[in-house]
Amino acid sequence: MANEDSDDIAFHVAACAFTPRLVEQIAGLAELPLGDWAVSEAAMWRLGWCEASDDLPWEDTFLTGEGHLAHLGDALAVSFAHFYWVDDDQWSEDLWGSLPGWSSRANAEREVFDAHIDAAVAAFTQRLGPPAQDLTAEGGTLAMGDGNWRHAAWRCGDNLLVIGPRHEPLSYWQFEEAIVYIGSIEAGAPLPALCDFVS
Template sequence: MSEDHPPEIDEDGTIVESSYVAGCAIDPELAGQIVGLAELPWDDPGTVDRALRDLGWSDDDVPVDEARFVTAAGHVGYGDDCLYLPFAHSYSVGGELWPEDFWGSLPGWSSQRGAGREEFDAHLDAAVDRFAERLGPPECDVRTEGRRQGIGRYSWRYAAWRRGGNILVVGPALDGFSYGQDEEAVVYLGGFAPDAPFPAAADFLNLMRC
């Protein structure tokens, strides 16, 4: 649960808008599961569905309508022919769009009020390190120049590994629920030709779509 839940209320009863970062860490068990999934043919939904069920990932009581499943640790996953698994969110609480700390209230998640770029990047770097423990250093580790609309004047990091005919990527994306105002750090897994060149840093965002 959120460390700072519920949001701050001012003397007029108005929710004070604050920046938050919420996370649900990629632990060694989940990292191992994802590495195993990277060996599957993601163009074969039946095989993938059976593998997800065998891992105990559930499609019951998902907290977001668009989601496909929830991991045993509480990660909300998306995608039919790929895996799109957020493990950190950077967002603001307050106002009409996000009046409550939704992400920090999910089982398995915790959030920090007043957190920003440093805390968000720390979640991402920790996930990269977790996969590097199993797969070795990323085969591709690049950063954007921070010029894309909506992400400000800072750099986004993408780390990627080839896994046969698939690619495993850890990196940030724009959170669709906020109309691109907020960010999320995700693990992406999907088909990728063994001889295909890695995308340029600015093109990873388009690659990581399910």
């Protein structure tokens, strides 16, 4: 991790806010068998989401109408906030803040990032009811700065919908991103521990 005390580093939080319409769309996707690529892709096309252009460095990614990045693999992960730094060396551009539909705030602390997670949990709670699990724990040794990680989870049919942070892979796990994750869970299976979402 870069030296956090360096004058060349500016911490940023970038976010793409959830609209009630998008919350409704994602809640609808959570009712589908998203492990089936054909079902997943057809559902996202029907919602008006489009494939990310080649100038973005992510594969298997759709863009919501608002600009969120929706990564489709064995599960669906919709990115809505990032906590990162911009410096004069390795990360010299504000990549996240420059994306359409996104805005960034320089010199932002962890509480700004956490506030976006809290707002997302509140928005989905209004739609889905209280989460089945709402846990807070230390973010681990790779977390940026002091603070805790919050993860809220809902059962949606055969799927689990989770909101919370994780390490961001594009930065080789140096930065953090907040996502809405939708993946399958067996009926009657216990909810995963929070540590299963922070690796």
